[in-house]
Amino acid sequence: MKCSKCSALCADADAACYACGQPLGGLTSRAAQSTYRLAGVFALLGSGAGVFLAEAYAKREYIEGARILFAAVGIVVGVTLGFVVGWLTHRKGEA
Ligand SMILES: [Zn+2]
Numbered sequence: 001m002k003c004s005k006c007s008a009l010c011a012d013a014d015a016a017c018y019a020c021g022q023p024l025g026g027l028t029s030r031a032a033q034s035t036y037r038l039a040g041v042f043a044l045l046g047s048g049a050g051v052f053l054a055e056a057y058a059k060r061e062y063i064e065g066a067r068i069l070f071a072a073v074g075i076v077v078g079v080t081l082g083f084v085v086g087w088l089t090h091r092k093g094e095a
Helices: 029-057 060-094
Strands: none
Touching: 029 060
16 A cells, blocks of 8 residues: 555555554554564564574584574564464454
C-alpha cells in the first residue's frame, strides 16, 4: 500500500510508514504490540535453542564462538518466525 502522507510504497503488514512514520492501519497498534512480544519470545526461544545446538554439535575448541554464533542465528530466526506467526495470526483474525 502507499503511504497517505508521503506516498512511499509500504508493505501491507507495516503498522507505520518506514519513511515518515505515518500509521498505515495495516496492523492495529495492539496487534503490532503482541506481534513484537511474540517476536521477543521467539527470539528468546531461538537463542536458547541455538546455545543448546552449539552444546550438542559444536567442537569443544570452538564452543564459545559457536554458542554466540548459534544464539545470534537463533535470535534472528526467532524474531523472523515471531513476526511471521504474529502477522499471520492477526491477518487471519481480521479476515
Ligand atoms: Zn510516509
